[in-house]
Amino acid sequence: MTLVDEHTDRATAIRDSGWGARFRLVQWHNAAFWVFVFGMVAGVIELVHLYGPQLGAYGTGIGSGALLFGLYLVPWLFLLNHHNRHTALPPKLLLVAFLWGAVPATYLMGLQANTAILALYGKLFGPAWAHDFAAGLTAPVTEETSKATALVLLLGLAPRLVRSPYDGLIVGAFAGLGLQVSEDVLYSFNAAAASASDQLGAAWSIFLARASAGIVSHALFSAVFCSGLMWILGRGVPRHAVRGALMILAAMTAHSLWDNMGAYAGSWSGLAMLVLAAAELVLLWYTFRLAAPPERAWTRAILAPEVDRGVLYQPEVDAATGNRRAFLRSLHGRGQRRAGKHMIEAAHDLAKAVARADGGDSPEVDHARAEIARIRAYG
Numbered sequence: 001m002t003l004v005d006e007h008t009d010r011a012t013a014i015r016d017s018g019w020g021a022r023f024r025l026v027q028w029h030n031a032a033f034w035v036f037v038f039g040m041v042a043g044v045i046e047l048v049h050l051y052g053p054q055l056g057a058y059g060t061g062i063g064s065g066a067l068l069f070g071l072y073l074v075p076w077l078f079l080l081n082h083h084n085r086h087t088a089l090p091p092k093l094l095l096v097a098f099l100w101g102a103v104p105a106t107y108l109m110g111l112q113a114n115t116a117i118l119a120l121y122g123k124l125f126g127p128a129w130a131h132d133f134a135a136g137l138t139a140p141v142t143e144e145t146s147k148a149t150a151l152v153l154l155l156g157l158a159p160r161l162v163r164s165p166y167d168g169l170i171v172g173a174f175a176g177l178g179l180q181v182s183e184d185v186l187y188s189f190n191a192a193a194a195s196a197s198d199q200l201g202a203a204w205s206i207f208l209a210r211a212s213a214g215i216v217s218h219a220l221f222s223a224v225f226c227s228g229l230m231w232i233l234g235r236g237v238p239r240h241a242v243r244g245a246l247m248i249l250a251a252m253t254a255h256s257l258w259d260n261m262g263a264y265a266g267s268w269s270g271l272a273m274l275v276l277a278a279a280e281l282v283l284l285w286y287t288f289r290l291a292a293p294p295e296r297a298w299t300r301a302i303l304a305p306e307v308d309r310g311v312l313y314q315p316e317v318d319a320a321t322g323n324r325r326a327f328l329r330s331l332h333g334r335g336q337r338r339a340g341k342h343m344i345e346a347a348h349d350l351a352k353a354v355a356r357a358d359g360g361d362s363p364e365v366d367h368a369r370a371e372i373a374r375i376r377a378y379g
Contacts, residue, residue: 147218328341
């Protein structure tokens, strides 16, 4: 392939992926922006109505839950940032997804729908049946669709940026994390109300129980669900309606089983939940494996001209686009492997800078190339 062809492929990759495009939330003439404004305002009003009258009596439990699960966000953000490396989405866009999941999807949609449907189940089938089965038949529908509205909203706000099932996976994970944290704080509030004499202990118990299962909870469900939705829509990649529908069904099924496992498995529920958790992680890994190739191909096309320039070697490009383990295994000694890891990160930084410069040169691109040269010289 000639250098001209490589630059053409680079331009195509930048165009198709949307990588480097700026995200603007405030868009006065875009209806999606006003939907966001309405959802946030209405969701905050519902939040205040729920917690406001109870702050005096249960402020310790609410505050403790908010603090604990706020700290719980930190490792999640590191984890999701690590996976947001192929044609990375802007932090502001992901913040919108998180806020939408935390406020409108929780308080304006999910909580309202759950309350109404659970009450209906209780009237139709009795409180005992509703206690055992209603949650697992309600939440997978109401909560997964509520979280997925974050993806739909961002398709309206940033159609150039949200371009692939991998983007849907990352957006879904942030929206799911938002709802997960809000729901966990709500559980802390409920526990504090039930144990007013030891609100801090009640909040701590909820934190231990919910945080330990967080990796196989809402963020995972909505990541798989939203990647499936992107396959159905066929944005940026060929349309796979069947695959997308199966992903959505798998996410909802996992959510339903998780909520109803006590009723299904009885005394074996602990073991069954461990098996389900393992199956969910396999599902997430499989979703990543299916969603990543287009992103990696775009990144590879963006970095290909850097090999001809002598900035990167082909094995380094391969490592930055999915062959990381083989590359690191080929290096000898701890020092070389550490330098290899830095080189992979620097290659990602260069790809990001080139995309932001629309394939051309810029001070950011020059700095990224200089950093690669520094790592090579001293690594």
